[in-house]
Amino acid sequence: MKITFQRLHILLVCNLGASTGVMVTKMKEIVKQSEKLKPIDIEIKAYPAGELEEHIQNFDVILVGPQIKHQFAQLSEIAKRYNKPIEVIDTQDYGMVNGGNILKSAILLKLHAEGQ
Amino acid sequence: MSQPTKLNGIIQFLERYFAPIAAKVEKQRYISSIKNGMIGLMAVLMIGSFSLIIMAIGNMFPEGSSIRIFFDQNHDLINLPFQFTFGLLSIYAAISIAYNHARQLKIPFLHSIIGATIATLIFNVKIVKGALDTSFLDSKGLFIAIIVSLLTVELMAFFIKRKITIRFKGLPDGIAQTFEALIPLFTVLLASVLINGLVLGLTGGKNLPEAFTHFLAPTFDSIDTPYAIWLISFLEMLFWFIGLNGYAILVGFVLPFMTKYLGENAAAFAARQPIPHVFAPNFWDYFLGCTGSGVTGAIVILALFSKSKELRTIGKASSVPAIFTISEPVVFGLPIVYNPYLFIPFVFGTPTLGVLTYYVFKFGWVRAPIANVGGIPVPIAQYLSTMDWRAIILTIAIIAAGVLMYYPFFKMYERSLLAKAKEKDQRQRDFDQLDLDF
Incomplete structure (x- = not known):
């Protein structure tokens, strides 16, 4: 699978954000250090679930923290309306703050959304 | 296995x-406003707690020591942050909950907050011989503040969404909102005064927080x-x-x-x-x-x-x-x-x-x-x-x-x-x- 897109803006939605904040920092660090991601315009931000609709338009993929999985139906309804791919973050990746895996899932999510 | x-x-x-x-609980709009409002209130409690911690540090020194005497002499001053945070908790609760509820109902914040604060003050402050008795603005009035704020914002939203408001064409937004708030705010004020009077009359001088605590004390505890x-x-x-x-x-x-x-x-x-x-x-x-x-x-x-x-x-x-x-x-x-x-x-x-x-x-x-x-x-x-x-x-x-x-x-x-x-x-x-x- 080849990365075909130029831009990937990732929105993480969560509860009140302590652990998600750490995750965003970690993911940004990985992006900064990666040579292969250099040509792509990558942005990562986290917002509470209640503000999804305010921000969704500026992003390409939505990742949902596993601790608010129960709101997924509601959130994916919003995502569907704006035609954005959405997915719950793997619990173990989330717990271990495995930013690399989560970044890769976001890339896969975007590729799948583009029909690859 | x-x-x-x-x-x-x-x-x-x-x-x-x-x-x-x-999912249902978190979507329920009252519960969600109470939750976010009370979480916002934690900041007030945390800064107020500082005076308690300082007071406790003072109490660690033996009676009669110069540091203890200093703490005792300045007790009122050290106590001030506590008095104006914990002691007025109901007002902050009204502000925080009204803000969150107005945000949820998508109506202007400012007059919702003003309305909720007015109503909370009317119900929680007693007038004794012409002087204001503010002793029910602390945690004793908290539940009333929560309920009254939610109801006030609901009422304001009802008026605003049904356009039962005064509106002039061509006014700038800020001023227009003020006029728009007049009828709903007046209704809130009138309703609060009437209900408060009714409660005082029925209970022989008990205000709503008092009556509430009196009848519902077992539930609270x-x-x-x-x-x-x-x-x-x-x-x-x-x-x-x-x-x-x-x-x-x-x-x-x-x-x-x-x-x-x-x-x-x-x-x-x-x-x-x-x-x-x-x-x-x-x-x-x-x-x-x-x-x-x-x-x-x-x-x-x-x-x-x-x-x-x-x-x-x-x-x-x-x-x-x-x-x-x-x-x-x-x-x-x-x-x-x-x-x-x-x-x-x-x-x-x-x-x-x-x-x-x-x-x-x-x-x-x-x-x-x-x-x-x-x-x-x-x-x-x-x-x-x-x-x-x-x-x-x-x-x-x-x-x-x-x-x-x-x-x-x-x-x-x-x-x-x-x-x-x-x-x-x-x-x-x-x-x-x-x-x-x-």
Whole structure:
């Protein structure tokens, strides 16, 4: 699978954000250090679930923290309306703050959304 | 292995019937406004707690010493932050809840907040011989403030959405909003005055907070009991077990009660009287949920010394968060969620441990939380919230009890992990195909 897109803006939605904040920092660090991601315009931000609709338009993929999985139906309804791919973050990746895996899932999510 | 297989049925049951309840509770607009409003209020309680902590430091010095005398002489000044935070809690609650509710109903904030504050003041302030009696603006008026603020904002939204307002064409937005607010605000004012007068008349001079406390006192105190603590903690752990933030789901119901208890505890402490309640917000944060909901610090300790390399790695990654009472890394990383091996101690053990801790406070072996702190590491947080050094010993005891409680179950899980051969799954292969350099 080849990365075909130029831009990937990732929105993480969560509860009140302590652990998600750490995750965003970690993911940004990985992006900064990666040579292969250099040509792509990558942005990562986290917002509470209640503000999804305010921000969704500026992003390409939505990742949902596993601790608010129960709101997924509601959130994916919003995502569907704006035609954005959405997915719950793997619990173990989330717990271990495995930013690399989560970044890769976001890339896969975007590729799948583009029909690859 | 037979025990975990039996538990799989329970897990499926929880997934099917319990998770939707969580979604409904969080979507319920009153509960959600109360929750967000009360969480906003925590900032007021935390800054107000500083004066209590300073006062407690003063009390550590022996009677008659020069430092003690200095603290005693300046008592009123040191007490000032407390008086204007805890002592006026109802006003801040009205502001915070009205803001969150107006935001939710998508109506202008400013006049909703003004309306809720006016109504709260009318119901909670008594006029005695022409002077204002503000003693009901503290935690005694909290419940009235919450209910009145929600109703006020609902009423304002009703008027604004049905356009029963005064509007002039061509006015700038800010001024137009002021005129728009006139009719709804007047209605709120009139209704509050009438209802307040009615209550005073019917009860022979009791205002709403007084009448409320008088008739509903048993209900208020019912949360601060071992049964309620067991049940609340049990439900919280059930939610966490299926991967949902149980605290966030339940706190909307419990926080008003806890805040009221904290207000009474703080006032009692400031007046050097016995502490009346146990179940203050910091009891849940730092004792019931010591090192993270489910006493997860105990699991982190077990993981750090595990035979499995995977578990050791998770233990290392979650130890700093555990010190800051953040449980997510170990809850999702180990994982505890959906882990049948840990179901019994996590869901049944935690509330039981919590009830034992409740009795330690109840018997007066350690002073119950009188202040409210947040974001502070274990065991300093436990010390500051109670201003009692014995809280540190209690913290260590809770963690040690947690280790004992989890030990046999943790070992079963460890064995199952060691036996399982590691296989690369489809996801990992997909990741590899991306051919990235991280």
